[in-house]
Amino acid sequence: MTWAGGWRGRWIWDRAPREAYWWRPTDPADHLIYLRRSFQLDEVPPRVPARVTCDSRYVLYLNGALLGRGPVRAEPEFLGWDEYDLAEWLARGGNVLVALCRYYGRAGPWWVPAAALGTLGRGSFCLETARDCPVELATGPDWRALPAPWLPREGGDMHGLPPEVVDGRLAPEGLHDPDVADERWPAAVVVSGHGHGTVLDRPPAAPYSMPLRRPIPLLRSSLFEPRLVRGDIPVRAALGEDPARAWSSTHADADGDRRLSVWDSGGIRLGHVRLMVDAPAGAVVDVVAGEDLRSDGLPETRPRQWSARYVASGRGEERICFFDPVGLRYLAVHHPTNARVSVQIEETGYPRPEGASFDCDDEWLTQLWRAAARTVDVCSSDAFLDCPGREQRAWIADAYVQILVSFVTNPDWRLIRHHLALTASSRYPSGLLAGAAACDFARIGFTMPEYSLHWLRSLASYWWYSGDEPFVRSLLPVAEGIIDRYEQQRAPSGLLENFPGWVFLDWAQTDRDVVTAAHDALYAAALTDYATLPGARDVTDLIAATASAFEALWDPDRHVYTDAIGAAGRSRRMSQHTNALALLAGLVPADRVDGLIERIADPARSSVAGRLVVTKTPADLREGADAHDRVPVFQYQPPEGFDVDRDVVAAQPWFCRFLHEAYFRYGRRDLILASLRRWPLDPQRGTLQEFWTADPGASSRCHGWSASPAYDLTSYLLGVRPAAPGYARIVVDPGLGPLGRAAGRVPTPHGWVSVSVDDSGVRVDAPPGIPVEVVSAEAERFGG
Known part of the structure; x- marks a missing residue:
């Protein structure tokens, strides 16, 4: 519905903290309260629209029934608000609305505090029904505030908040009973900004100056x-x-x-x-x-x-x-x-609609697709999460895989749009984005610079699949800011040198130095993707400059690109990472491609007869009191037992995303299939883990960045892809290899496309009016 005019509901809490200003420090604390309002109805209207917001989080109940939780994570300025229709849960006679509200106090994996201003910024809640609704509800001093039985806790670590401790002896009796009068509990207190603005005690008011309507459905x-x-x-x-x-x-x-x-x-x-x-x-x-x-x-x-x-x-x-x-x-x-x-x-x-599927005559691959889709489901909440257990942060890079998987498994792309906008809002003045959005990690003083490149490639993929030009154009300045920042780091060599921050790449011990080759190659790939966006600047010269300068990484004796250049010259270490990104970005001359692919796919069969080596990950560093302290530095150390002249550093599941894209660019779907068979599939668990191997308790068993197989099986093996932005045309280009049969159902903005492939040919059922190109000797066309 359309909400006309400003908010009538006022910010309330159980107490008014000491007034704060930017020059007066505050001491925020984790705090949970109940806010309650009982009321009488002679009749229940057919609709009772209401909207609600809270800093930090709320759980809303009506007559004891759970309505929902919110708001979505956001930068404080863009604090979200949610909508409900209360009519379904109302009754004639007495009714009671209860909100359990929590203010976290300190930044954590899914929340970052606002700057305190006046009595705002240390816990607040606001609710109102629509202006023309016969049920008049709006937060104010006529609401009641009750202490919740959660005991104050301090501590927690980088993975989460301190344990919740709830003392049932402190729980108020009759909380959800409409016959229990409000008067037995103290009145709520109106909290307000101070002095800066004409509206101070209701949204929008600083520090929540641009509250945003929830852009995604309520969570299931x-x-x-x-x-x-x-x-x-x-x-x-x-x-x-x-x-x-x-x-x-x-x-x-x-x-x-x-x-x-x-x-x-x-x-x-x-x-x-x-x-x-x-x-x-x-x-x-x-x-x-x-x-x-x-x-x-x-x-x-x-x-x-x-x-x-x-x-x-x-x-x-x-x-x-x-x-x-x-x-x-x-x-x-x-x-x-x-x-x-x-x-x-x-x-x-996130409530993913049913309908998407993949099936083939290799049951293991079918189960792998389902596990990958399930992995993204479990990691989809109010943003794409890296994992549901260890962190629940909205990392930028992890979402690249989850976005691609969502294109082939989920017809609802609102979470993709939301995640792109959310991560763009955690932008630094330099133009780069925070490694993770709207959380503690967005305030740590550094970022992973190449994560902004993954964001740019995610935006380009959204454009290609959705054709949503207004949204993409709205984020074009963010994309251009990333490029401007990167160009400031381009040295006279033509390459990026000494880029500040954590150049993460992968949990693998690739070489990193003054010049980190994979970083340059990823930048070239991101520039190429940026050039596809509507309204993009001409970056042809920038791509050409990187391509020319990248020759400095080529080792003519071993026919491979090495990982880095430092003070001592070109390094000896080589990896799938550097060379896959060089292939993906189109930096490799045609006469080198086949040999380079052989070198990184199976080093044992190449001329130097090396090994593909899986190096250490954080899962190998969990012993010892200094385990956490060793995580930021081990990537810069040489891998143990590694022959630097012959061996190749292997990609972990996350970086196989780019390895597979490189293979596909050069028609090597056979290598994609071989790579997929390395995935550690546990059908009983039903999700895909963070690393190739990890002992219990050493890593995440459900990690969104490991979900590439769902995208690969649908897009590369079954071969269903957009041939123009927004699926204005569809290409079906199966590449089954040794498989005898495959079938799937794929969402598009125009409806579902169903494809089946077997010895008799290719059959396609596509939305009416959408051209389909079937790259096959035999094809049977239905619909369209």
Whole structure:
């Protein structure tokens, strides 16, 4: 609907903090409250539109029913607001609206604080119904504020927030009962900006000066019952105040005073953990989650170390849903012997419509496609997440793979648009983008510069698939700012030299120095993609300058591009990364292509008979107190046991995205298929992990950047791709290789296209009016 005029609802909270200004520091703290409003209705209207926002997050209930959670992550200036139609949950007579609100206090993986101004910027909530709605609701001092039973916690690490600890004895009784009057609780307090602007106590007001309507649907929410795999194990634990430490002390003991149970959700899921507890008052129930099992059959909680605690009120069966979601497969709960506990998962994620498919006569490849699609599903929330368990940050680079996979698995591309706009909003004055958007990592003083190049290539892919010219043009200045910043780093050599920041590339020990060859090649590829955008500047000379200068990396004796140039000259180390990007960017003269592909695809068969070496990743660095400190530097160290004259550094699953694009450019779909067969597929887990190998607890078992197989199988093997922006034309170019049959259903802006390929030919069912080019000797055409 259209919301006319400004907001009537006012910012409210449970208290007004000390007024703050930019010159007066504040001491923000994590804080959870309930805000409540009861009201009477003689009749229920057919529609009751409402909009709501909160800093930091809310959970909205009406008459005890969960309506939704929000808002989406954003830079504070663009704080999001959500819409609901309340009519479905209203009743004649008494009604009660409740918001559980949390202000995080410090930046974390999915939130960054606003600058405090006046009494705003340290927790606020606003809700209103539409102006012409017969149900008049607007936040103000007539609402009630109640303390939520979450205890204050400090700490947390780079992977998340401190454990949630909820004391049920502090929970207000009758919270969701409309017959319980508001007057028993204190009035909410209006919070406001100070002095800067004509509207200070409602949106838009600094520091939330441009609140944005939610650009994506509300996340799906469904209850899942995990399977009990071990129950009532007698244990002992030193409880203390921290459930994570209590878990580390938990051990089997036949005479133990606590009981431990383990549940399996059957695969990696993103969701809110729910407990159902029947226990005496003060009984402590701890829950932990993990993606793996340890050798003793209990959940391995690393790397996230997620845990939570509930202290029973003793009021009969109690239900608690912890505030923030976590990615998990296994849950364990330990509790006193006189308590009864069960668990549920409120699974959440972006609501992908059904319809996309891939199937072939190799069941393993079919399962790989499904696992890749599922991986992106689990990593799709209010942004594309790197992983659901360890971090949940909205990284720019990871999303490149997830965007491509979404093009072939999801007809709803709103999350793609949102992620591109969100990451563009975390832009530095230099023109580069933060490595991850709207989070702590966007405020750390440096970025991964090449992540901005992945953003630019993501934007170009969106243009090619969607043909959405207005949106693409709106982001063109961001793309041009990235190029301008890169050109400032081009040295007289014609190459990028000493680029500040973390030139990440991949979790692999490629050589990095004054000149990092893969960085230059990726820049050339990004320039080529930028040139396809509507309204793009002419960058032909920039691409040519890189192509000419890149010759300095060519090793004529080994017929390969080396990884770097430093003070001592050209390095000896070589990698799939540098050479795949050189091929992808078109920097390789035609007479070198075949030999170069052979060299990086199978070094053992090349003239120098080397090996393809998988080097260390962070999964190999988890031992020792300094493990975290070693992560930023190990990439710059030479790999162990590596013959620098003969061996080639192998791409991890993430960087295989670019390896496969390079192979496809030169018609080597056979090598793409061979590469796909390396993927570590675990059908029971149902998702794809971060690295080729990792011990339990050493990495993420569901990582969006590893989902390339879904795109590759649909676009390269089945061969369905746009032949013009926005699928104005469709090309179907199957390349099955040894497969005898393949079929799939692919979304386009015009509807679905279905393709099946077997010995009898190619059959296509495409949206009416869309030309289809079938690159095959035999084709049967339906529709179109």
